[in-house]
Amino acid sequence: MTSAKHFFGKNVRFLRERRKLTQEDLSQKLDMTRVKLSAIEAGRTENPASNDIILFSDFFQISIDTFFRVDLSKLSELKIRDLEAGNDVYMTGGSLRVLAVSVDKANKENIEYVPIKAKAGYRNGFSDPDYIATLPKFSLPTVPQSGTFRMFPTAGDSMLPIPEGADVICEFLEDWTRIKPGTLCILTLKGEQDLVFKSVTIDLEARTFCLHSLNKAYSPYEVAVSDVLEVWKYHSYQSRDVPEPLSDIQNVSKSITAILSRLERIEHKID
Structure with a gap:
């Protein structure tokens, strides 16, 4: 039986670089040798010590389950900030609902468009980053x-x-x-x-x-x-549709609404 893939070392490196810390910076903050940190980030430490795992979790404010199970580099900056703010349901023993999104070169979330042809597959692919990556994107x-x-x-x-x-x-x-x-x-x-x-x-x-x-x-x-x-x-x-012209009744209703609005403003001035 093969062991399950985890992202612990990759996530440590990603979060360190996201905070613009060198290995030397982080190892000093965690009271850890740079050699050990380098081995963890490179995936050469197959079973990190529990104390080290807790250190990383506390420092980056990311739950242990998320550290191991989720490739954080695939998440948007908004979602990572959510996790750091404590909005991480793994913390409460739930099941993480990771919203798959795509980002532009500035790491800003795109607006994905779900075309008519893609609607049928959206229900099965909405949480799959590979599927979301195929959708048209714009801002x-x-x-x-x-x-x-x-x-x-x-x-x-x-x-x-x-x-x-x-x-x-x-x-x-x-x-x-x-x-x-x-x-x-x-x-x-x-x-x-x-x-x-x-x-x-x-x-x-x-x-x-x-x-x-x-x-x-x-x-x-x-x-x-x-x-x-x-x-x-x-x-x-x-929409590409041009709105229908207002009917006579709609025009009258609109005029009455405008008159009532003016009267209300006049009353406020008098008061």
Whole structure:
């Protein structure tokens, strides 16, 4: 039986270089010989001493399980900072959910685009860095630098007035328990649906997501929390469609809203 591959030595070197420390710098900080540190980084120490493992974990603020199991060089800077801040579920004995992302030459996260042809395979490949690497990538100045964003194509008319075929940009949510009722999200689901774009309300007691379409012709439905693989919060959308001209009723409604808004401002000035 072959031993499982681990990334301990590679991760030590990666984290050391990320902090711009020489081997001599780090060995002094850890009260360790440079020769021992060099051997660990090179993978020549097959079974590092437990005391040394704890030293590295405490110094870099990365859990021991993550140190061994996850190739940190494959993660974005944002995710590494998350781990250093203590947002590492291995610390609490859970199972690490590593979001696969790609980065540009400046180590900034790209926005990956999931084309229609790739949607069918996304459910199986969403956590695979090799699969994510095959997706088209771009950046937008209007999207915040913090956070992880992805673009998904929409189909059908269940989310009108957002046009059919629009491309929706969303932000990845690690903690979906705090989203407000009625938040627009794209969910990656188990089963036949794969990706759905809905207004989401969570029932934590029942452990269900209640999904509503903006188009009232579609009835709401529920999915179990256990069937949800990812939650992406709506940020914006892009579409080639030109909006329909406003109807006479819509124009009247818009004018009334504008008048009421002016009256409210006048009242505030008088008060």
